Structures are given as structure tokens and as C-alpha cells.
Amino acid sequence: MTEDRRLAVLRAIVEDYVATHEPVGSRSLVERHSLGVSPATIRNDMAALEDEGLIAQPHTSAGRVPTDQGYRVFVDRLSQVKPLSGAERRAIGSFLDGAVDLDDVMQRSVRLLSQLTRQVALIQYPSLTRSTVRHTELVGLTPTRALLVVITDTGRVEQRVVETSVAMDDELVARIRSKVSEAVNGQRLVDVADRVADLTGTFERDERPAVAAVVATLLETVVERHEERVMLAGTANLAAFGEDFNGAVRPVLEALEEQMVLLRLLGETRSGDALTVRIGHENEVEGLTSTSVVTVGYARGDEVVAQLGVLGPTRMDYPGTMASVRAVARYVGRILTEQQ
């Protein structure tokens, strides 16, 4: 059937191009893959694929290169999951098992992922939305400044400085601390807002500004900041990227320095733990339109708490990358769940 072969040709083109980074022609295609037909036939198929917008040629009389759409079809319909090698599996286990705290888990994971894929790896800290408050602490720094610390059951520690217009003495700080603790400890973060809603009213009128400031900061901490942090690793791998088009690496590095961009990259498709691939221009971030991003959610228990993934050139090894990303996500999930 001709349609089947056309897709086989597309797959072959993608695979060869990813392997060699050079436009692939009909002749070398039949040599490297046993397609059972002649170069001329392949040429016809290629012309058709080009009409469909799945491949393109950089110059007349050069080989073909997959387009973003071509990769899309490849990823959606043609790539079969590539199992990890034993060495890779072992690497994952030994790399992640020694982690001592949340920061350590995040850091080891992201490094591991960048090494496995030889690309830039990203990991988002677990979302706080579903977790509960383990402990709150309020420490006076100066009369008008205090430090609010919130510890969650995921082992994450959030801290914010509270500024008040009026002075607080130690006794007031202690009273606010105990009231706040009482109200929110053990509560889920999403419920914190409700629990502290009328806390201010239970204090004397002249103490209320201070209490209000603490409450406001607490809400910021648990509501607004809740998935702000992204860690990344493997930016050195962009150098290989740049072999081909050198100037393209700067905008990528610039984009990667923006927390907001990273969050968008990881957060855009909040489709649970499904593995998503955004290819080239599908990526709306300016400067990253010639890169692909592979992300997947990872879970604590059976709750998806955040995303991790990698970013690389559109001509990446999608099956391999997808396998690595998925595997690391699974391991991270397991570790978070065990540490629970």
C-alpha cells in the first residue's frame, strides 16, 4: 500500500536526519533502509510528502529535511517507544537513590536527565496546591520585620519577610505565631485562605495591621508562589546545538534565564501526566521556535504535582528522549512517594 510506504519513508528520513544532521536523499535512503523499492519510487513519495508539507529541501537538488509538521507526524504516528538500555536504567537508579532532601532530588534528577538526553533538562518543583501545612514559624527580625516560614509535608520550605508599618514586640509575634499555627497547621494549602480569613478580627484593633501583614504574606507564599521554581541543567549541551546555526543559541540562553518562560514551557499543557511534545513553532515562546520541548508530569502518590522535561533542537531523537523523560519522571515520582 502506497500510503504506508510514504510514512515509512518519512520515518526513515527523520531517523537518518536525526542521526546525520544532513539532508537525506533518495539514494542513501534505500541503501540504509530496506524499503524494497528503487530510489525513483522514493523520489515520487518524497515529492508527495513535500506537497503535504512534511519535508522540505533546503536548496533545489539537495536532500530533504523534515519540517516541524513532519516531526509532528513522526511523533504522533510513527515513533515506537524505545526501551532504555540496561546501563541507562542502572544510571537512573544509582543517580537518584542517594538524594537526601527535596532540593537534592530536584538537582540530581535534572542533571541526570540532561546527561541521559544530552540536552537541556528542566524540572519544576512540586506544586503546593495539594499538600498540607506541616508547620509554620514566625521569627521577629526587627520591630517592623519578621520572617515567616512555612514547611509543607513535601519537605518544601517557603520563607518570606513580612514588613509591617507598626512595630511588633516579641509577645505579639509569639501570639500571632501561635494563632496562625493553630489555624493552618495540618490544613491543605488550598484551604489556608479560608482558615485565616477572619483571623485578623480576633486581635486588638491596634495589632491588626501587623496581623494583616502576616496573613497577606502567608497567602502570597502558599497561593501565588506555589509553583514558581524551575531548575535547569545541561545548558552546555546547547553548544552542540550551535554547530549548525550559531546565532540561534543566544536567544535560547536568554529565554532559559527567564523563570516565567520556563514556567510557561513546563506549564502550558497542564494535561496531567501525559507526555507532551511541542515541536518548533508549536512553541509560542519567542526565541524557542526552532527547539522542541518534551515534558511529562510526575506524581507524588497518585497526584500529579509538577512537570519535568527537556528542551533541544527540533532534530532530536524523539523516541529516546521521550523514553528518558518518562523514565526519570517515574523514578522521581517513586522517590517522592516513598519519602512521603
Added chain:
Amino acid sequence: MTEDRRLAVLRAIVEDYVATHEPVGSRSLVERHSLGVSPATIRNDMAALEDEGLIAQPHTSAGRVPTDQGYRVFVDRLSQVKPLSGAERRAIGSFLDGAVDLDDVMQRSVRLLSQLTRQVALIQYPSLTRSTVRHTELVGLTPTRALLVVITDTGRVEQRVVETSVAMDDELVARIRSKVSEAVNGQRLVDVADRVADLTGTFERDERPAVAAVVATLLETVVERHEERVMLAGTANLAAFGEDFNGAVRPVLEALEEQMVLLRLLGETRSGDALTVRIGHENEVEGLTSTSVVTVGYARGDEVVAQLGVLGPTRMDYPGTMASVRAVARYVGRILTEQQ
């Protein structure tokens, strides 16, 4: 005097080369600088400078380029401080004034510095050695795991998970917490070790393993980890770096991902707040031998607490970079001191 002019020539070569990134010849030198002599004379001087190892020519019959040693002499003897422009001063003020907490100060500073210098900026978190413990907290997570949080008067929060072989119940956790707090709160970090030395002995024999674990973690936190963190920004500026020699950017990116390397870069010359410049091969870190690093200490009060600086190609604008680094360090110091 001929010696004077030779140095003037060196200065001119460095300035022109930094500005143009191209080898500079005798003719263009006399045109751009009013040296009052003819190209032929300059050529003689250049030959002498080359004998001294201060300049070199990439190819026969090309212009001259400063060597690492040439830059060294330039920095040590020839560069005069370049005052910041009004715009730059204003930028520094407005950029840093809105900072709300320590992380924010660090982040804003390092970004500012990278933007001012168009290079990679580094900043080390303030050392804990001289600060005091404001507050300690111990929170049970599971029977054998607890979270230890130490808050210092600089507003820095350190956290570590404590693992014990034996289970701790809530009551024991509370007792350890209060004993530890009592022992170390208000103490300087350097004294913490002494204060907790015989703490374990005051507990029942079967409780001691748990206490020992907490104490050990506490010591790690305040002693070993005390200046571990380095933040960096402006890696995108390496792209401009790479225009010339493309492959050189990868090892730099790799080096920058290693915390240890960053610490060595900032920490190697612990000469108080003096501004230090390490040029090319003076830099012992492999992969960074064709970069220069400009660092300076910054203070809280009158105590130097850490270093900050930038990393860039050896052909950087040293006077401008040094001025920016020094200015930012001064501002950061001022902010830390005020927040005290």
C-alpha cells in the same frame, strides 16, 4: 622617554583590540591615538613589546594582539578607573532598591551586573561565619525523619532533613528542639559547635542517637554548607563570546554548571574586599583558561561577607568591568547593611 611610550603603545593596543576584536597594526594605531610618532617607530616598540611577551601576532604580517601578560600589565599599571555614567548609576539604584528579601537582592544584583557588563555575572551568598543564629526549628516529618531549619540574622534560612536510625516521638522532637534552641539561639555560627558539644549527654541513653543525628546535621548546616551557594546570570552573553571561537563556549558552560568551580572562582583569592582580576591562564580552572574573572568582596556593615564578580573573554573592557563590579558590590553592601 621611550619606556613610557612603549607602555602607551601597549595601552593603545589593548584598548583598540578590546574595541574592535581585531589585531591592531602600527598604522591604525597612530591614526586612532595621537602618539606623536610615526608608524615605523611604533613598529620598533611593538617588536620590543613582543620580545617581552606582552603582545603577539596571530600570523606573520598580521597586527598584534595582547597576550595574557599584556592584559596583566594593562590592568596593573595602565588602566585608570573609568567612572560610571549617570545612567548606569541610576540603573543600579533603581534596580536594587525594590528588593524584598535576600534571594531577591542576590538575584537582582547578579542580573544587574550581567546587564551592565554584558558578561556572565556571579554572586556568592553571604557567608554565615560571622552571623548569629536567630532561630532554630525542628519539625517531625516521619518517625525517623525530621526537618531542621536554621534562621540567621542575615535573613538566610537553611534547611536539612535529619534521618535517625531510631524513632522519635513528638515529645522527644519537642524536647530536642527546645534544648537545641536554648543552646544555640543568639550564638554566632562559629560558636555553635562548642555550644552543642555536650548536648547529647544530657539526654537519656536511648534518646542519644536521635539527638546526635540532629546535632550532626546542625553542624553540617552551619559549618560545612556555610558559603555553598552561588547564583549566576547572563550566560546568554557567552554567545557573543562565541563569535570568534565557537567550540570554546561549551567548556565554559560546563564549568559554570559546577557549583564547586564557581566557588573556586569566587573564593580563590580570599583577600578581603580587594578587587582581583584573574586573566586567562592565571585561572586554574580547566575550560576557563581563555576567560578572565573580575571579583571583589562585598560587605555587610564593615565585615566582608562574600564575593561577587563577572566572567568574560580575556579581551574585555577591564576598566569598565572593574568599575561596574565595584559599584554593584558597594550597593549590595549598602543594602545588606541597611536591612540588618
Added chain:
DNA sequence: ATTGGCACTCGTCGGCGCGGAGTGCCAAGG
């Protein structure tokens, strides 16, 4: 010590020709 002159080196750039890889088309064959 400085300077003008001069021969020499060498890297850069454009032009030229060639080989090779690849394409598109067409006519013949299953």
C-alpha cells in the same frame, strides 16, 4: 632615537571549473 622607503609575507576575497549528489520528468514495463 626617529623616520621614510622598500621588499616581503600572508590572509582574505572573488572568480572559475569540476565533481558529485540529488532532483524531476518521461517513457517503458509489470
Added chain:
DNA sequence: CCTTGGCACTCCGCGCCGACGAGTGCCAAT
């Protein structure tokens, strides 16, 4: 109707050559 071999065409990449120009080193004159 699909496949295939043949063929003409395109165009990139490469090596070669020559001209140009920037820059140097040396030397003799001042």
C-alpha cells in the same frame, strides 16, 4: 495504476589561482 531505469539539469562544495591590501622587518638617512 504503480514502479523503474534513464537522462538532463541544478546547484552545493571544494580546490585552485591571482589580485589586493594590511602589516611587518630591515636599512639607510637624518
